[in-house]
Amino acid sequence: MAAEEKPGVKSSSSILPCFLFVELVIMAGTVLLAYYFEYTDTFPVHIQGFFCYDKTFSKPYPGPEDASKIPPVLIYSLVTVIPTLTILVGELCVFFSRTEGTREKTIVTADCCYFNPLLRRIVRFLGVYAFGLFTTTIFANAGQVVTGNQTPHFLSACRPNYTALGCQSTIQYITERRACTGNPLTVMTARKSFPSKDAALSVYAAIYTVMYVTLVFKTKGTRLTKPTISLTLLCLAMLVGVVRVAEYRNHWADVLAGFFTGGSIAVFLVTCVINNFQQLQSSIAPQRPQRPESMLGMPMVTLPCVESPLEKLSGPQHPTLSSSSTLYNTYVQSF
Template identity: 85%
Template sequence: CVLLYPSLSFSFSLFLCVSLVIMAGTVLLAYYFEYTDTFPVHVQGFFCYDKSFSKPYPGPDETSKVPPVLVYSLVTAVPTITILAGELMAFFMKSEGTQEKTIVTADCCYFNPLLRRIIRFLGVYSFGLFTTTIFANAGQVVTGNQTPHFLSACRPNYTALGCQSNLQYITERRACTGNPLIVASARKSFPSKDAALSVYSAVYTVMYVTLVFRTKGTRLTKPTLSLTLLCLAMLVGVVRVAEYRNHWADVLAGYFTGGAIAVFLVTCVINNFQQTKPPPLPLRPQRPESVLGMPMVALPCVESPLEKLSGPQVRGGGG
């Protein structure tokens, strides 16, 4: 890594390379979960004629009132625009707590404080976005919980399976006669990925707005914006349940996953969006009067005329 960035200091080069490797690994893992069959979905059995999984098939996700394209666009655009607007406003208005010194990493490399904060906040947000995707996809693959419309997508042949009552449990892997892609998608219900991403984006943005924005004109600006973002995130989960794409347990688990990751990154990784305070200056040695219990009062320093005299002049005056 140091050879790739010879103009940067060793510590900064190491930090940059480690961050890039972690980010690349996170993106790659999210890609394998989302677009490949590297991690096969766990196949769970089901009861014959189970009413919990017998809801009508709502169609592909693209036909939803809140399609994935819309969700992914909003969770990417809203925090990015909010952070860019907030940092620009804070920088030009000289907001307290957002002013940082220019970082010098080498003789030729300087980092503007505005650019440094934007890269830090958006970089951590992007990392959390892919992490949330990995957690949600991993939960879906490991559990293999069925969606409310699973039996409509599976289309099992109850006669061939010998279903005599609702208490008979089917464990055969070839019990479904429907489209294999639709059946595989119907086995990925817990937790709800759209709910997790929506809440992660909303909580991260709300915490940024609450901790960074300083509004003097009205006290309702930040609460209104924060509640609006949270309500929109909650609405995604409600739509998923209303369209029989997820159970309430799936949506609540998605809410918890996204919210927990956002809170952890804000509080533990970037320290509530605040600049780290410098260590306090060492205390000066106490004067004798402070030791005797007398209060010390800060007075202006006045140079005594005697201090201007040199040693020989003082001795000469005394003779």
């Protein structure tokens, strides 16, 4: 009760249990599922067949993922560092630029734990972002495992023995699981093309950050700051997809599917989970004027106000009427 009487402080007995026993459990489960998809063979990849001498999958082998112009390590670093720094800088600027009346209240639970509004907003936005990042990874890996679509360089990595397989024409379809003679790890990676995980992660990070910059930053005196930042982030995300196609690591359909996956998750989390980065401060709605009640306690019907003719006469009169009344008074006084 003492915490509720202080200005800018409100008590809550559910924030700490929900954070410890609900949100952390969900987050841990999401991280473990992403780990099993990425680094273990718990979910086997669907083995698809291929046509003999198929030109769609006969592009040259571009090398391992680390040899790419935009390696996964660089992508993971950018999608982690850029949104984190943007949210930290944005929240610090917003917190110190607001007045005391517009800030969120400090939450106290169990009369011992105080949650600062600045720290609470940073943890909220970064926590939701991290959850979406692992969710995007799960969606992309699940799509790759279920479909098993081959990359454009699949036959170069597979190195099938066409003579042993009896390939006589390009319309012959090979379904044997042991058709490939290349490195098993390279072949397994070449079967994970749809959707593009790198494209999904880059677009997710870009759209989440762009929506944060657009909805939170208040730039006065310039109209080009927020569009420049937003378009730069979106162009970097698009560049990742272009490089993936140019290096024959993904098809255009794989990149577009990755863009759609990452963008949809980012828009859903921003609009439906954290309510467009708005404050959690309930505003008091203006009360409507109450109707007068009768003696029976029922609201009376308010009728429109009609102007009375007597009220018109009580005001300034017409000049013709005033002159006629003056003549009448003069005539009466003459008698």
